[in-house]
Amino acid sequence: MMLKSNRIMQICNACKGFSTSLLLRNRHSYLLLKNSQLQKNEVECVHRSPFFVSLQRACYCSVVDMSQADRVYHAAKRATRKKKSKDAAFKDKMFDVMAYSTADKYNLLTLREKLKEQGLYGYVPLPSDMSEEALHVESLYGVEEEPRGIFFFKDGATVFWNTPQVERSSVLKFLRRHQEKPYDEDLVYEEYDRMHYVYQIGSSQLNGDEILLRQVVDKTDLNTQRLEKYAFSNALALSVSLSIWEAMLDQYVESIEFILQDLKDGKNIKMTERDVLRKAGHLLTLRHLINLRSDLLDPPDAYWDREDLESIYIKTCQYLDIARRTRVMNEKLNHCTELMTMLQELLKDKHHTRLEWMIIILIMIEVRLYLKLIIPLRDGRAKNDHSIRSNIKDGMVM
Structure with a gap:
């Protein structure tokens, strides 16, 4: 039993030295690769194999059964590193x-x-x-x-x-x-x-x-x-x-949703004419960016005499679904423009109605003033004229 225990300790000491050497190599390789990783951002440490982990656990045991040590060693030896596939x-x-x-x-x-x-x-x-x-x-x-x-x-x-x-x-x-x-x-x-x-x-x-x-x-x-x-x-x-631009249009649509709800509920519009003009200006800016300033509708002029580059450009645009997205965005812009146009007409009608009521009120004020001031004055003048005429008649009689 004593000889068997000494034999186990000798194996453990030998394994400790071997694992320490491998661990130092592993750490050195890891530091080199870590430095390379800071530069390349893609390198990973590949030296942490299951063999080193299993061997280290086996070597730092104080007392081990020989058969158990053999099983651990052979199991670690069988744990080989996976090979990279062709896809990897x-x-x-x-x-x-x-x-x-x-x-x-x-x-x-x-x-x-x-x-x-x-x-x-x-x-x-x-x-x-x-x-x-x-x-x-x-x-x-x-x-x-x-x-x-x-x-x-x-x-x-x-x-x-x-x-x-x-x-x-x-x-x-x-x-x-x-x-x-x-x-x-x-x-x-x-x-x-x-x-x-x-x-x-x-x-x-x-x-x-x-x-x-x-x-x-x-x-x-x-x-x-x-x-x-x-x-x-x-x-x-x-x-x-x-x-x-799609995200900006989505934010714009969210900002005017309350208008549709107010119109649906029959409430008054909570926007001034200036606010409507500002919203319409945002729409016109997006429409200008998409349809006039950008190349969403036609390929750039640089590809007219470069058919190979034009083919690459068109195929990439097709993959990115640019044409359909542009069409959808223009349809959304059309709906928003119709809403802004309707709001402008409603505000104009509201303004015209306000002017009409102001005119009516002014007419009513004028009529009231006429009834209150002009008619009494007229009656007073009529009385004065009547008294004067009476006096004249009396004088003529005398």
């Missing part, structure tokens, strides 16, 4: 594309100058007809092979390619100094569009919610890939701007 390996190569709409408009000239002063992003030239509508930059300091790029569109939308959340928040905060008529911050972070992209050999295309981006082989492919990124980003920017 495929997902590791996927990158995010995030689109936000933060304001009504960007000042691209000052934005480009300030980004150049910071020295964190490099300007990527675009064709002249595209550079008037958007600004493309890429990060000068890469933490991985895949570059991080950003598209700033003049209409107030920003599209991030392979950009982590912390960097996105920093850029959106930086944009506040270079935008006009900013949107509500909570609304900006709530209404966003997200897609994924992977690389493939051949031309870029859209597959469901995944962007299959062409693999760069030479400089020509790089320039073509950037133009294709622009087409995808343009559609995403348009979609996220439409999402903001």
Whole structure:
């Protein structure tokens, strides 16, 4: 029994040393990968295998039964690490594309100058007809092979390619100094569009919610890939701007629901003519943004002589359901416009009725004054005339 106990203690001591060595290696690898995780935001520690956990539990027991130790060891040995499936390996190569709409408009000239002063992003030239509508930059300091790029569109939308959340928040905060008529911050972070992209050999295309981006082989492919990124980003920017306008219209509809309830209950309208004009102005602004200033109805002019980019843009817009959403929003705007027109007519009728009553009251006042002042005066004059005539007659008789 003594020999068996000594044998057990020797095995435990040996296992303790082995597990300590493995634990140090595990901790060193974990620190290295943790440092890499701070840079890449996607690396996870993979060295915490069930074998180490089971071995450590077995080694720190003071007294163990030999058969039980054998069972624990063999059970730990059988617990092998799971192999990654092809789908998991495929997902590791996927990158995010995030689109936000933060304001009504960007000042691209000052934005480009300030980004150049910071020295964190490099300007990527675009064709002249595209550079008037958007600004493309890429990060000068890469933490991985895949570059991080950003598209700033003049209409107030920003599209991030392979950009982590912390960097996105920093850029959106930086944009506040270079935008006009900013949107509500909570609304900006709530209404966003997200897609994924992977690389493939051949031309870029859209597959469901995944962007299959062409693999760069030479400089020509790089320039073509950037133009294709622009087409995808343009559609995403348009979609996220439409999402903001949809949310604004929903808020508008909620703000006028009490009017419909008052009309239904036969109550008086609790809005002045000035309030109705302000509400109508909001509707006209949304209608102007959707139908006149944006490209929701027709593709931009930049794609007229670039059929491949136009195809990417149109297919992405179709996937994002932009045409149907635009049609639905215009129908909602029409209903709201009809309501505002009806309110204006009711207020005008009410105003006309008020004027008519004022005229009637003035006429009544005039009649009363006439009855109270003019008629007695007239009667007094008649009496005076009668007395004068009587006096004249008396004088003639005498």
